[in-house]
Amino acid sequence: MYRVGQEEIDAVAKVILSGELFRYHEGGECERFEKRYAGFVGAEHCRMTSSGTAALTALLAGLGLGPGDEVIVPAQTYMATAISVLSVGAIPIIADVDESLTLCPRATDEIIGPRTRAMIPVHMWGLPCDMDSLTAIARKRDLLVIEDACQAVGGAYEGRMLGSIGDGGAFSFNYYKNMTAGEGGALVTDDAEVAQRAGCMVDCCSFYWTGRQDDFRPFAATGSRASEIEGALMNVQLDRLPSMIQALRDQKKRILKETADTPLTPAPSRSLDWECGAQVVYTLPDEDSATGFVEKVGGVIAGKTGRHVFTEWDPILDHQGAHHPDLNPYNLPQNQECRREYPEGMCERSLDILGRTVMIANHPDRSESEVSAVIERIREAAETVLG
Ligand SMILES: Cc1ncc(COP(=O)(O)O)c(C=O)c1O
Secondary structure (H helix, E strand, O other), X not given: OOOOOHHHHHHHHHHHHHOOOOOOOOOOHHHHHHXXXXXXXXXXXXXXXXXXXXXXXXXXXXXXOOOOOEEEEEOEOOOHHHHHHHHOXXXXXXXXXXXXXXXXXXXXXXXXXXXXXXXXXXXHHHOOOOHHHHHHHHHHHOOEEEEEOOOOOOOEXXXXXXXXXXXXXXXXXXXXXXXXXXXXXXXXXXXXXXXXXXXXXXXXXXXXXXXXXXXXXXXXXXXXXXXXXXXXHHHHHHHHHHHHHHHHHHHHHHHHHHOXXXXXXXXXXXXXXXXXXXXXXEEOOOHHHHHHHHHHHOOEEHHHOOOOEHHHOHHHHOOOOOOOHHHOOOOOHHHOOOOOOOOOOOOHHHHHHHHOEEEEEOOOOOOHHHHHHHHHHHHHHHHHHHO
């Protein structure tokens, strides 16, 4: 969360005083946000959800993924990315990230097997994936591309908004994200049928409120409908987003520029002019220097957040894919030809890179002198650790 204040309080108060807290009514906040956000991202359709996990799951279901399918996820992401694959009955296949901290195109290409139907590039820490390479691979190998833009709300890749480049994109509005309603999320797609199926996942009872449609048979699904409180908050947050992202990007560029003459190696950015700018990232030569650097500057080692590396995904490594063994994708007969093991020693390259990559978080409300102090700390640490 970056900015929240009186405007959000006023918007929520208005909803509460109106008594219209349920989304299905004329001129509602959710409907307004969905239209605005689709336009902002450059997608045809948007559905709000109660979380990013629900958005990802609904999108995968909307795209028809299910038992018998493998879906590639990166070795570093929040576990929810991989969990969403299991939630639709498919199997997550874990591929290496590269120094950019995003899905490595070469590793992705190499790991594709006969059962692989989709990939989920995750724009981790607001850093865009190499979408040109990944979409080229997907086209060549006939895979769907689902962008996990949960951590990259408001970011873009070479002029195209993240989440709008593949077959669909998912966003989180939880407390830690660029825009927030405390919890929340959204999915976008250009495909009306995918949007309709995903919408059914989000609220399979919606036809009671919006009317039955002759050409669509609703199916049973768990709900993740957004409330008008979320809608009201998100409409204000969307007004704030562009200037916050601009401030973050400018800050990152300034820090990189003013540390360019140090021995530090900036992690490769796939789209420096368009990314979120939330983190300044450097690739250190080894874990010791990364540890020494973080001790001096602050920040965090990418592989040591405690919740973003595949080795920390307990239910997945433990094959606990559902609440009931008969629904567990790892047990389903349709998945017997999918690769279901996560052997010891896998994705060593990711673990090596993650163990020596350091991230320093930006904030859009830092003053120029506060940014200067960060730059000074980075320069001193670089001198001590690498000089
Ligand atoms: C990359 C990524 N994917 C998915 C999610 C899931 O979002 P939520 O927590 O809103 O369910 C998160 C949340 O932190 C995330 O960082």
